[in-house]
Amino acid sequence: MHNEKINVAILGASGYTGAELFRLLSHHPYVNLVYLTGEKHANQYIEELFPHFRLINKSFKLIKIEEIDWLKIDLVFSALPHGLIQKIINEIPEKIKIIDLSSDFRLNDSYIYEQWYHHKHEAKEFLSNAVYGLTEINHKYIPSARLIANPGCYPTASLLPLIPLLYSKKIDPKNIIIDAKSGVSGAGREAKQTSLFTEISEGIHPYGISKHRHIPEIEQELSKAFGEKIQISFTPHLIPMNRGIYTTIYVQNAPSITSSDIDKELNNFYKKNEFVVVLPYNSVPSTRHVRGSNYCYISVCEDRVTNRTIILTVIDNLIKGASGQAIQNMNLTYNFKENLGLEAYPLFP
Amino acid sequence: MHNEKINVAILGASGYTGAELFRLLSHHPYVNLVYLTGEKHANQYIEELFPHFRLINKSFKLIKIEEIDWLKIDLVFSALPHGLIQKIINEIPEKIKIIDLSSDFRLNDSYIYEQWYHHKHEAKEFLSNAVYGLTEINHKYIPSARLIANPGCYPTASLLPLIPLLYSKKIDPKNIIIDAKSGVSGAGREAKQTSLFTEISEGIHPYGISKHRHIPEIEQELSKAFGEKIQISFTPHLIPMNRGIYTTIYVQNAPSITSSDIDKELNNFYKKNEFVVVLPYNSVPSTRHVRGSNYCYISVCEDRVTNRTIILTVIDNLIKGASGQAIQNMNLTYNFKENLGLEAYPLFP
Amino acid sequence: MHNEKINVAILGASGYTGAELFRLLSHHPYVNLVYLTGEKHANQYIEELFPHFRLINKSFKLIKIEEIDWLKIDLVFSALPHGLIQKIINEIPEKIKIIDLSSDFRLNDSYIYEQWYHHKHEAKEFLSNAVYGLTEINHKYIPSARLIANPGCYPTASLLPLIPLLYSKKIDPKNIIIDAKSGVSGAGREAKQTSLFTEISEGIHPYGISKHRHIPEIEQELSKAFGEKIQISFTPHLIPMNRGIYTTIYVQNAPSITSSDIDKELNNFYKKNEFVVVLPYNSVPSTRHVRGSNYCYISVCEDRVTNRTIILTVIDNLIKGASGQAIQNMNLTYNFKENLGLEAYPLFP
Amino acid sequence: MHNEKINVAILGASGYTGAELFRLLSHHPYVNLVYLTGEKHANQYIEELFPHFRLINKSFKLIKIEEIDWLKIDLVFSALPHGLIQKIINEIPEKIKIIDLSSDFRLNDSYIYEQWYHHKHEAKEFLSNAVYGLTEINHKYIPSARLIANPGCYPTASLLPLIPLLYSKKIDPKNIIIDAKSGVSGAGREAKQTSLFTEISEGIHPYGISKHRHIPEIEQELSKAFGEKIQISFTPHLIPMNRGIYTTIYVQNAPSITSSDIDKELNNFYKKNEFVVVLPYNSVPSTRHVRGSNYCYISVCEDRVTNRTIILTVIDNLIKGASGQAIQNMNLTYNFKENLGLEAYPLFP
Helix, strand or coil, X not given: CCCCCEEEEEECCCCHHHHHHHHHHCCCCCEEEEEEECCCCCCCEHXXXXXXXXXXXXXXXXXXXXXXXXXXXXXXXXXXXXXCHHHHHHHCCCCCEEEECCCCCCCXXXXXXXXXXXXXXXXXXXXXXXXXXCHHHHCCCCCCCCEEECCCHHHHHHHHHHHHHHHCCCECCCCEEEEEEECHHHHCCCCCHHHEHHHHCCCCEECCCCCCCCHHHHHHHHHHHHCCCCCEEXXXXXXXXXXXXXXXXXXXXXXXXXXXXXXXXXXXXCCCCCCEEECCCCCCCCHHHCCCCCCEEEEEEECCCCCEEEEEEEECCCHHHHHHHHHHHHHHHCCCCCCCCCCCCCCCC | CCCCCEEEEEECCCCHHHHHHHHHHCCCCCEEEEEEECCCXXXXXXXHHCHHHCCCCCCXXXXXXXXXXXXXXXXXXXXXXXXXXXXXXXXXXCCCEEEECCCCCCCCXXXXXXXXXXXXCCCHHHCCCCEECCHHHHCCCCCCCCEEECCCHHHHHHHHHHHHHHHCCCECCCCEEEEEEECHHHHXXXXXXXXXXHHHCCCCEECCCCCCCHHHHHHHHHHHHHCCCCCEEEEEEECCCCCCEEEEEEEEECCCCCHHHHHHHHHHHCCCCCCEEECCCCCCCCHHHCCCCCCEEEEEEECCCCCEEEXXXXXXXXXXXXXXXXXXXXXHHCCCCCCCCXXXXXXXX | CCCCCEEEEEECCCCHHHHHHHHHHCCCCCEEEEEEECCCCCCCEHHHHCHHHCCCCCCCECECHHHCCHXXXXXXXXXXXXXXXXXXXXXXXXXXXXXECCCCCCCCCHHHHHHHHCCXXXXXXXXXXXXXXXXXXXXXXXXXXXXXXXXXXXXXXXHHHHHHHHHCCCECCCCEEEEEEECHHXXXXXCCHHHEHHHHCCCCEECCCCCCCCHHHHHHHHHHHHCCCCCEEEEEEECCCCCCEEEEEEEEECCCCCHHHHHHHHHHXXXXXXXXXXXXXXXXXXXXXXXXXXXXXXXXXXXXXXXXXXXXXXXXXXXXXXXXXXXXXXXXXXXXXXXXXXXXXXXCC | CCCCCEEEEEECCCCHHHHHHHHHHCCCCCEEEEEEECCCCCCCEHHHHCHHHCCCCCCCECECHHHCCHHHCCEEEECCCCCCHHHHHHHCCCCCEEEECCCCCCCCCHHHXXXXXXXXXXXXXXXXXXXXXXXXXXXXXXXXXXEEEXXXXXXXXXXXXXXXXXXXXXXXXXXXXXXXEECHHHHCCCCCHHHEHHHHCCCCEECCCCCCCCHXXXXXXXXXXXXXXXXXXXXXXXXXXXXXXXXXXXXXXXXCCCHHHHHHHHHHHHCCCCCEEECCCCCCCCHHHCCCCCCEEEEEEECCCCCEEEEEEEECCCHHHHHHHHHHHHHHHCCCCCCCCCCCCCCCC
């Protein structure tokens, strides 16, 4: 195992994902945090933006990206908003590893990218070499990647159960329905009327029906696993809670496959993974049981309707769905113990 | 229109549904509230149980059911817990109308009842004559019914869009998936660890997968509408909010039917109804937009997956999903204006 | 009693207070709503801004203030943000009654106004004739006023108990401490990072310590009641809830006065008021018990510390703390029944 | 520094405080968890009670207290409900250190205990030797104590700022008003109607006015610091959030002392403490900024009213207000690094 410190920069430390990277990396024994950037907040201390960091390091000041001395850096985490890292990636020296938490490099096909994002991709040449950073699935490819495209929160929670099942042909590739629910931190820290307490609390509503940008990412990875093009129904809902993703996934079993077979397949697939836990058959996870941790709980339930199965997954969207998985990928890359910086157990209540 | 006062008793006024009946009926111009019952709380004033009623009537005392003088009553609302009204219904004089908010008389078939409720039904003879009180659907049968079995909250939100679509053969009767979400008031006011603030807030989880007792009620009514036995996938989730039901319903269009045809069918079916509002095609309702009111908002969205449609409905579970619909049924029965006592617009935020 | 319809305009209908005026006035039997204004939202329908109003009136369009034909109006409610109505009040014909919900005309002294608001008052000449619209206290002066300065939410909850006690010399005018708590709707509907769900839920914090602009308004009215200048300690806190104001008020009893005497004084003072209810001595109100209503609950509790009393009050900040009290003032002005449009009982849970 | 593992039992591991001890101790490098007890839940695995512990140790079973082999234990944490540890403390061998999180041994005077708890104390002989475990104040006495009475959550947040100020005579000992606010986890995990989501969310109310059992504990410690009997006004409020204590403390400055002097005194007193942080003068902490951590943030604000000061403190009630401080006391006792097991930074949002 590697045990020298690496030098790390976090681009975009003023959002919730950047702040989680900062929080988790502050406890990592082999990380030396060198730079935090925040274009609008340059020259502010991190605790001015996030008073809960008053304790960590009173002198950490945000800088602008242009102020970075790249020679001092081994690895960059980019938590910039969508569309920005593609504009500057060519300026980052090749020897620096990049773990990007935005959607800029998740889609392999620039044509599909442009269909969903409605603008030209500005660094197409990186798309084919980026490795999709779904750790438990792509752990073989991650260590050697220069650019890791860290998955979205909904894709992480949706793909972890579905990829092994499609790969092993345990479920019908048609009629996969993912009814997803997310906490509000997924909407970011930007001031928006639709994210006000008064507009969110005490209610529920879906959004982005048939249009959510995580759809092509999910379909791309499912199609790879199955070997044919797959289309899904995906409906995300906003829940009055801070953290958490719930996916309730409705599938048709493959011929002669039972729900119990599906449960066994997932148990077997994940038996050696610390962070993906398959619960007892027919049990019910809750987002509050993974809050503040890097765990993903999965359970398989038999539906009353013959040959149908309901699969449930929960993650903390900011950790396994973003910053935690990014650090897990860094740990793999540098041959650190996989759970370094991610040891915290869930915080409940 | 009728305009003499009727004399009303509320059985089980110590729960949330009973309290809502009390609140709404207190403003009804043609209702004379005569009795409130509460076995454990007999001799307590209603405002001791519900301090928000201090204003209404300081001298309203709960009594035991046995203290009722039935001669003084025209109509009984029963908000008793499941299983109790079937034990005493034979003691209620025949001339008294009964609107029952429990599940005791919703299922027509005592065999199915016993499968789902695991005990013998104690008043089977009433099952065949009870009218299922889904107002907009059964308005023709409600006025002449002696016993109205008021629908459950999930069934109300699920059936209002699906019955017209199955009746008119606009959707495939197979593969109907109802992913439902409910506020916590649906769990009642009883002290239970699973309903504590600390166990509910800041998280989401499903419950009763494949076992929820609203399933047979939904399937019974859908089967009637379609003319053949229908089976559904139904998954309810508990949401950290007080009031509201959301149903996200995934259906397969019938051959040659488009999502837009489905939208038109529902628009047409409900065009004269005050309380069921079909929103513009592809729009998204929120539970907070019907909170505190008797309205049901429905919208129809086209899915990306060809020939699939996503139907969304919202209601306030305590009003359109319980006490409000019960009063709407009373209004129909006595030929009162349908919205009397139910005029309140939603309360937001 | 008056029973002809009056013609009403609401200025600033795109905020929460304006929307509450619209909701409540829609049910008022003697109000004819003629105009709603919203500068940024002119030409939008009210239900585009507030989907919960889809039912009321699908064709109500917001206009700009300059589009108003003042000849068609008897009364104006202004729910404009602070500082705007003072710029246009001179353009409103004298015969039109004005009920202003902002802080523009609450302070009698333009010098104090300028100290707290840091700009010149632009319509000083109105300050001396505006009547402070705390209904139960100023009901004699309200009917004849041309301009009613509707009180703030914190002042309403603070002044209702304190004015009678200072007037009757039951409490010491020094050392009055008001620890106040508010729901988030008080912060308005504007997009602000500090009002995001993620920044508000699951926590509590005070704000505006020693600087909140409701302080001079409270001190002005207390000083009037007592006959001498009074200074208070006032600390408002933001609570993760939509509606409600709680004030926990710590006072020193006047010599030879007991907490029970204080309770009796308030009982006596408010015995004929529908909307201000003094609870039994030593009982504890909750904001949830007045939610959605125009009621104010007050209770008086004896402190363990000799000669000290703790006074508790609750209101719904958007109703008794804003739009409800404004309508109550309109009802007084036109000799309508005081509770018209305000009959709704609290909505719980 | 000590660095051998100690053997630890947690009595009462089925409540929230016990579960926090388990969570935090699971990461402590020098703790060997030997027993968890739970009378009603004996033979259940910890993850059956707390599904968020599925990951930690699948085979940890709760036992009854009588099953403990005391010879295997060095230290006991008791998180039993009030009144129980006093019944069995005599059975615990003298060589075992006890850190009690209940109120059984916090009051030195059995007469005062009986006044507030309304029953005879069953182990009076321990009262005089128990050390009150407010770490930063009593750090000199804690290491040698056999029995540590861990402070309550409200007392911790109230005493940390007030003790140094009374000891140094910076504030008037009369007229100290503590307006406190707590999250719901403080009410425990027992099924109670008053703790239901529906009864707590979307509102605020005080409780136990002049009667809360933390009052004598606060007064005892303040009186010790000042050298004379002190009486306080203390009003706790329940806030719709899971974790957190807020205290808003109103004090009169001592003659010739300014608010700024008070700020300096606290800065000086706590300058070497990791877990008590005095924020910049006149700044405002929030409970969400210490959530999930052992930190206490304090700030001092000048009141407008001359010679008055408002002091604000926040803690996480389950950590610094209970289990975290208990572990901090264990660390002191065994000469471990003070922050072992308590390194986690706050979790926000």
